[in-house]
Amino acid sequence: MQLEESQRLLLDESQVTPDGQRVDTMTINMGPQHPSTHGVLRLILTLDGETVVKAVPDIGFLHTGIEKTAENKTYFQALVVTDRMDYLAPLSNNLGYSLAVEQLLGVEIPPKAQIARVALAELQRLASHLVWLGTHALDLGAQSMFLYAFREREMLLDIFELCSGVRLMTSYIMPGGLQADLPPGFDAKVREFLAIFPDRLREYHDLLTYNQLFIDRTKNVAPLNAADCIALGASGPVLRASGVAWDTRKAFPYSSYEKFDFAIPVGTNGDVYDRYLVRMLEMEQSANIVRQALDSMPEGRWNVADPKIIPPPKWAVATNMEALIHHFKLYTEGYRPPRGEVYQRIESPKGEIGFYVVSDGSSRPYRMHVRAPSFGNLQALPKMIEGQLLSDVVAAIGSIDIVLGEVDR
Amino acid sequence: MxxxxxxxxxxxxxxxxxxxxxxxxxxxxxxxxxxxxxxxxxxxxxxxxxxxxxxxxxxxxxxxxxxxxxxxxxxxxxxxxxxxxxxxxxxxxxxxxxxxxxxxxxxxxxxxxxxxxxxxxxxxxxxxxxxxxxxDHPDMRRILMPDDWTSHPLRKDYPLTGITLPEPHWGGQVPLGSPVSPTLYRQTLRTPGGIPGEIDPQAESTRQSVEGQGDQEH
CATH class of the missing domain: 3.30.460.80 (NADH:ubiquinone oxidoreductase Nqo5 subunit)
Known part of the structure; x- marks a missing residue:
């Protein structure tokens, strides 16, 4: 039906096609309590039949003021709030924050801590990707996948628990090194996982990669090309799936990543299936990196030998006056990095996470801003799903692997 | 590279x-x-x-x-x-x-x-x-805080906690169009109503209606 100018003014923009035809659209609300939005994401979708004409994400439901909180804690204390941003990859957040603070302080970390950090960050990447794999497949109806993926993740959480005593919010990587030495049995436990993981990964491939139902739901769904990814600030597997071989671990190596031999998997179409494949291949590479890290793990200290940054051991506090003073100063006041600012980027499981830390010379970060990868990736979501079917929105959300904890911070 | x-x-x-x-x-x-x-x-x-x-x-x-x-x-x-x-x-x-x-x-x-x-x-x-x-931003709206928030939290003069804000900053607590009592001015972040001992009848009725709704839901 051709519309008169006066009639058109009464309609919403999305209800008129470029050539002046009226479309009967419906605006619906998805989330924030929808199970497949992976947290508290709300989408306002304008539909024409089953096709999404317009999508507007509404975020902020999980805003907890983490940046504000960090400004009011010492550098030492602010570490624990970084765990809570991307709660599926706390060790990656710890690593990014620690590297930023170390750069402000200008300290060099011993080789053992660097290699151990790589091993832990890659185990964390595996754990994060396993949660993504399970939930993404569950969204698309493959329920058993969820159980398998969580079975393997449980082994990884056991490893983190062995190291730090905590399964999730470990805070194990800290400015200056690690909280404690790698425990006895760490090597054996990780090797046990690495021995079974390739077989399990093959099992996942059998279940999903060549599964016609899965391919139908994911291939050519919600594609995004490389130019749009870069323009909208998408990074990580979303960017690599569209064919850009960009990985911060290779481009700006940190924590001795330059010593490791690994490949960057890239996709071609940038659709849901490619994002799936990129992450699956990344898991293979991560397991490989962990193996290399275990093989080359040096002996020596796991933290810097500076009592101004690292608390002295308990036995020293009990027997040594100097150690007692350092302990007291560190826990009451903390350390004071010189005035300045740094931006430290690392490759988290979701993409580029950046820590912008500003020091005014006091013992608290004057400003800590986090460039969250999910924030950029979510911004690209409307571009992916406009023109797609409503049922594919769920597949698209799963494929960008958002964690609302870091989107909202 | x-x-x-x-x-x-x-x-x-x-x-x-x-x-x-x-x-x-x-x-x-x-x-x-x-x-x-x-x-x-x-x-x-x-x-x-x-x-x-x-x-x-x-x-x-x-x-x-x-x-x-x-x-x-x-x-x-x-x-x-x-x-x-x-x-x-x-x-x-x-x-x-x-x-x-x-x-x-x-x-x-x-x-x-x-x-x-x-x-x-x-x-x-x-x-x-x-x-x-x-x-010239295409969509200059708040993104993380609620739309009716009245201040900007990352400013250094915005206190971390325990504050009395100058006006009702959480829109849902005061019914639209009703006059706002001075007691309501002093609400803290999560507790509807005013300070104990300074109960204003109108604020009290608002508080009860808000809490009453909550009770029914549980």
Missing amino acids: SEPELAPTLAARTAALVRDRLGDAPIEVVEYRGEMTIILPVEHIVPVCQMLRDAPDLRYDFLADLTAVDWEDREPRYDVVYHLLSMQTRAVVRLKVRVGAEGEDHPTVPTVTGVWPAANWCEREVYDLFGIVFT
Whole structure:
């Protein structure tokens, strides 16, 4: 039906096609309590039949003021709030924050801590990707996948628990090194996982990669090309799936990543299936990196030998006056990095996470801003799903692997 | 990929390019811990960003981050910070503009969404948390805080907790159109109603109705 100018003014923009035809659209609300939005994401979708004409994400439901909180804690204390941003990859957040603070302080970390950090960050990447794999497949109806993926993740959480005593919010990587030495049995436990993981990964491939139902739901769904990814600030597997071989671990190596031999998997179409494949291949590479890290793990200290940054051991506090003073100063006041600012980027499981830390010379970060990868990736979501079917929105959300904890911070 | 040694050279070339472009305008180049910061006047930010994105040997195609810092006692009060990255040449630079004259509640900065669409949400976040307005932004709304929030939490003068705010800042607690009693002015973040001992009948009825609704749901 051709519309008169006066009639058109009464309609919403999305209800008129470029050539002046009226479309009967419906605006619906998805989330924030929808199970497949992976947290508290709300989408306002304008539909024409089953096709999404317009999508507007509404975020902020999980805003907890983490940046504000960090400004009011010492550098030492602010570490624990970084765990809570991307709660599926706390060790990656710890690593990014620690590297930023170390750069402000200008300290060099011993080789053992660097290699151990790589091993832990890659185990964390595996754990994060396993949660993504399970939930993404569950969204698309493959329920058993969820159980398998969580079975393997449980082994990884056991490893983190062995190291730090905590399964999730470990805070194990800290400015200056690690909280404690790698425990006895760490090597054996990780090797046990690495021995079974390739077989399990093959099992996942059998279940999903060549599964016609899965391919139908994911291939050519919600594609995004490389130019749009870069323009909208998408990074990580979303960017690599569209064919850009960009990985911060290779481009700006940190924590001795330059010593490791690994490949960057890239996709071609940038659709849901490619994002799936990129992450699956990344898991293979991560397991490989962990193996290399275990093989080359040096002996020596796991933290810097500076009592101004690292608390002295308990036995020293009990027997040594100097150690007692350092302990007291560190826990009451903390350390004071010189005035300045740094931006430290690392490759988290979701993409580029950046820590912008500003020091005014006091013992608290004057400003800590986090460039969250999910924030950029979510911004690209409307571009992916406009023109797609409503049922594919769920597949698209799963494929960008958002964690609302870091989107909202 | 190019050698990592190139990064400082590229940053130096960036600074030279910006100097060249701005001529007499006052710019400041700071290097700290191997990272280069270029501080420039706010009116030049959009043309400079455009130029850096399109410069053939630099190509800053990725806006990694955009945020702000509040230096409460300084004038101008705010730094707006841009972290630029080139995925083609691996060049990295930080741009900074300073805004916020004395007594200016909502300083303005021209938007860079025209250069990188990624700036859209970042600028909304800066507006939401700092109150810096980005002119010509396509969608200048709050993004993290509720739409009816009345202040900007990341400002240094915004207290962390235990506050009495000047007006009802959580829209849902006062029914639309009803007169607001002075007791309600003193509500804290999560507790509807006023301070014990200063019960105003009208505020009390509002409080009860709010709490009553909650009870029914459970």
